[in-house]
Amino acid sequence: MQYGVILPNVGPMARIDVLAQIAGEVEALGYRGIFLSDHIAIPVDLRSAYPYRSDGRFPLNSEDLILEPVTTLSYLAAVTESVHLGFSVLVLPYRHPVLNAKMLATLDVISRGRLIVGAGLGWMAEEFVALDADFDARGSVTDEHIAILRALWSQPGPVISGPQYDVSGVSISPRPVQDPHPPIWTGGVSAPALRRAANLGDGWHGVRQSPDDVARVAGRIAELRAGAGRVMDGYEISLRAGLDITDAPFGGEGRTPLRGSSDQICADLVDYADAGLTYLVLEPRAESLEQFLQQLKRFSELPKP
Numbered sequence: 001m002q003y004g005v006i007l008p009n010v011g012p013m014a015r016i017d018v019l020a021q022i023a024g025e026v027e028a029l030g031y032r033g034i035f036l037s038d039h040i041a042i043p044v045d046l047r048s049a050y051p052y053r054s055d056g057r058f059p060l061n062s063e064d065l066i067l068e069p070v071t072t073l074s075y076l077a078a079v080t081e082s083v084h085l086g087f088s089v090l091v092l093p094y095r096h097p098v099l100n101a102k103m104l105a106t107l108d109v110i111s112r113g114r115l116i117v118g119a120g121l122g123w124m125a126e127e128f129v130a131l132d133a134d135f136d137a138r139g140s141v142t143d144e145h146i147a148i149l150r151a152l153w154s155q156p157g158p159v160i161s162g163p164q165y166d167v168s169g170v171s172i173s174p175r176p177v178q179d180p181h182p183p184i185w186t187g188g189v190s191a192p193a194l195r196r197a198a199n200l201g202d203g204w205h206g207v208r209q210s211p212d213d214v215a216r217v218a219g220r221i222a223e224l225r226a227g228a229g230r231v232m233d234g235y236e237i238s239l240r241a242g243l244d245i246t247d248a249p250f251g252g253e254g255r256t257p258l259r260g261s262s263d264q265i266c267a268d269l270v271d272y273a274d275a276g277l278t279y280l281v282l283e284p285r286a287e288s289l290e291q292f293l294q295q296l297k298r299f300s301e302l303p304k305p
Helices: 016-028 069-078 097-110 125-130 138-154 191-200 211-227 262-275 289-300
Strands: 002-006 033-036 084-087 115-120 159-161 166-168 184-186 203-207 236-245 279-284
Touching (some): 016 033, 016 289, 033 069, 033 115, 033 279, 097 115, 097 138, 138 191, 184 191, 191 203, 211 236
Parallel strands (some): 002 033, 002 279, 203 236, 236 279
Antiparallel strands (some): 159 166
C-alpha cells in the first residue's frame, strides 16, 4: 500500500509557505504523494448539504482561505522532487475540458510525470452557479470530460462530439509525460459512480470509507471490469481518510478507522490492506502546522502492512 497526504490548501493553513514546508516534510518522511482539494468560491449563504458529514455542515465559510489547486500544485511541483502530485479531487465541470487538458498536461510535463488526476463531479450547487456550470448535468458532463482528456492526451487532432462538447481539429502539445496519460481516479459509491470508475477511470478514490466498505467497492469494480474484459492489474483502489494518532486508545462506538492509538491504527491498516486498498491518502486532524507535522511523523514511524 502506498501513502499520500492531503495538504491544507483550504482553511486557515492555506498559505503557500506552509504548504511548501509540509510538502518538503512529506517527501523527507517517505510518503508517496501530496494531494489538494478543489474549491473556487464559497458562497456567503451556503445551502447545499456537505455529503461527508452527518449534519451536512461544510467546515469552511466564504471568508476562509482557498488556494486554487492546479496553480498551487504547479508551484509545489517546483519545490519537490519525487512525490506524486494529485487532486482529491478536481471538480471537472468547473473548468472547460480543453483548458483542463492543457493545464494538466503542462503540470505533468513540468513535474516530469508525477501527476494523478483525482476527478470529481462536485456537490456545491451554489459554486456551480457562480461558475456558470450545469449542476444537474454534472454526471454526464464529467463522463464526457474524461473522454476528452484521454483523447487530447493521447491522440493527434481527435474528433470528439457529444451532447455537451464538440471538440475537434485541435491538439495538445506537449502531451503528458506519462504514457498513455496521467492516471484518472474517480470516486463515489452509487451504481453510476462505480460504473464510471470501472469503465472510465484508472482507479477509484473514496472518502472516509471503512475497510468493509472498501472491500465491497473493490469487489464490485472488479466484477464490472471483468464484464467489460478489463483486468484489475495496475488499477488503484484509493481512499482519503482522516488521521488522528492519540497517546491512549480511543474507545467507544464513535471511533472511526485511523483514529486512536498506534496499535489501533496499525490494525486498521492491516484491515484496509486486506480489503484491497492500494493507496491511502491521509488527512491529519490538526489545528496548527506543528500538530499536522507531528501527526505525519508519528504515522511514518508505524509498521506498515
